[in-house]
Amino acid sequence: MFLRLVADSFGRRPRRKLLTGAALALGMAVVTAAFSVSLDVGDRLAHEFRALGANLLVTPQADSLPLEIGGVDYRPVNSGAYLPEQDLGKIKTIFWHNNIVGFAPVMEVPAEVSTASSSAAPVKTTLLGTWAHHSVVLPDSRTYATGMDQTNSWWHVDGRWFRDDAPEAIVGKSFAARTIVKPGDTLHINSSDRSIALTVTGILSAAGPEDDAIVAPLQIAQQLANKPGQYRRLYVSALTKPEDDFARRNPTTMNAADLERWSCSPYASSIAYEIKQVLPGVDAHVIRRVAEGEGSILTRVRMLLWLASVAALLAAVLAVGASSAAAVIERRSEIGLMKAIGAGSGTIGFLLAAEQLLLAFVGGGVGYGLGIVLARFLGEKIFGVAPEPSVLVFIVILALAACVTLLGSAIPLHRASRYEPAPILRGE
Numbered sequence: 425m426f427l428r429l430v431a432d433s434f435g436r437r438p439r440r441k442l443l444t445g446a447a448l449a450l451g452m453a454v455v456t457a458a459f460s461v462s463l464d465v466g467d468r469l470a471h472e473f474r475a476l477g478a479n480l481l482v483t484p485q486a487d488s489l490p491l492e493i494g495g496v497d498y499r500p501v502n503s504g505a506y507l508p509e510q511d512l513g514k515i516k517t518i519f520w521h522n523n524i525v526g527f528a529p530v531m532e533v534p535a536e537v538s539t540a541s542s543s544a545a546p547v548k549t550t551l552l553g554t555w556a557h558h559s560v561v562l563p564d565s566r567t568y569a570t571g572m573d574q575t576n577s578w579w580h581v582d583g584r585w586f587r588d589d590a591p592e593a594i595v596g597k598s599f600a601a602r603t604i605v606k607p608g609d610t611l612h613i614n615s616s617d618r619s620i621a622l623t624v625t626g627i628l629s630a631a632g633p634e635d636d637a638i639v640a641p642l643q644i645a646q647q648l649a650n651k652p653g654q655y656r657r658l659y660v661s662a663l664t665k666p667e668d669d670f671a672r673r674n675p676t677t678m679n680a681a682d683l684e685r686w687s688c689s690p691y692a693s694s695i696a697y698e699i700k701q702v703l704p705g706v707d708a709h710v711i712r713r714v715a716e717g718e719g720s721i722l723t724r725v726r727m728l729l730w731l732a733s734v735a736a737l738l739a740a741v742l743a744v745g746a747s748s749a750a751a752v753i754e755r756r757s758e759i760g761l762m763k764a765i766g767a768g769s770g771t772i773g774f775l776l777a778a779e780q781l782l783l784a785f786v787g788g789g790v791g792y793g794l795g796i797v798l799a800r801f802l803g804e805k806i807f808g809v810a811p812e813p814s815v816l817v818f819i820v821i822l823a824l825a826a827c828v829t830l831l832g833s834a835i836p837l838h839r840a841s842r843y844e845p846a847p848i849l850r851g852e
Contacts, residue, residue: 523663528572538612605624618647
């Protein structure tokens with residue numbers, strides 16, 4: 425009998441129920457899209473942010489040790505500490521090894537450059553030794569491909585990258601413009617009484633000091649500096665979560681529980697800490713300009729999505745409340761008659777609430793379907809990849825639809841439970 429009353433209510437007032445359901449469906453569609461994108465936005469933005477460059481810098485620990493006498497820092501500008509290249513595979517053994525997108529060692533060597541086609545005096549510049557596409561042997565004998573094309577993916581090479589095992593190089597666009605160098609030319613590099621000839625394979629646009637430098641394989645820089653198997657700095661690009669106040673705490677002052685929680689969160693600082701544990705004699709820093717920029721953008725995007733969700737929920741509450749109030753006024757005679765034949769206020773309230781909940785589940789289900797379509801559209805337009813449907817989001821949307829419906833109907837249902845049958849049946 426109860427189910428029949430609920431079904432009859434929908435059959436006798438389809439227009440009002442349709443309008444209420446449409447308001448719920450639209451509100452839940454916006455919330456579904458916001459939730460789906462929000463759950464996916466962290467990983468998507470983290471991958472997009474990797475185009476900003478490395479967010480971790482590894483340097484020799486000796487470079488960080490102070491050398492002051494009488495308040496004067498006597499450390500040389502280009503400290504002489506170097507790190508062994510053979511240890512780099514250990515980076516992929518840390519707890520967050522899957523978050524390491526790429527890494528590339530760097531060694532800078534001052535050099536004088538002359539070309540075979542020019543009789544001008546040699547030009548002083550910097551030769552930057554690094555990896556382009558290098559295969560690193562990991563401790564478990566697997567190989568991992570990495571290089572500057574992964575850590576600095578915004579670098580554009582007109583031509584092609586050099587091969588790491590060949591006497592080749594790419595030159596910055598500013599250096600190429602002032603020396604009239606083009607792909608295919610041969611450069612004669614002289615540094616510290618050592619010389620080598622390199623073939624230019626491309627012109628680099630890096631929007632930085634590299635535009636006025638020469639970029640060559642790391643082994644070339646090691647040969648010119650007479651530092652075989654060593655490097656000066658290591659740039660690491662890692663997928664991280666935005667740092668908060670907890671992330672910035674000093675791990676040496678944490679208790680065991682906090683240290684475990686901090687280590688099990690992919691903060692840039694915690695990944696840097698783990699790199700220091702596996703690479704002896706290094707000091708790993710977070711490049712704050714990149715890390716803080718990522719966190720700021722991600723926080724603002726999520727805040728925008730939450731504001732849109734709250735606005736959609738408030739609009740749905742108001743729409744449901746207005747529809748419920750109008751429905752209760754229309755059904756005064758029905759409510760009065762049910763009370764006159766013995767129905768209590770609780771029974772009537774339960775009946776009206778059941779009608780609203782059934783409407784909430786229908787509207788929430790339709791809204792979820794519409795929201796998934798909207799989320800896929802937004803995901804493809806913004807990130808190029810659509811978020812996948814989630815059962816968790818579906819359950820949350822149904823629960824929110826029920827809460828929104830009950831919240832919007834609370835005052836009208838309370839008013840209906842207080843109706844007296846006698847004045848209603850007399851037409852007062």
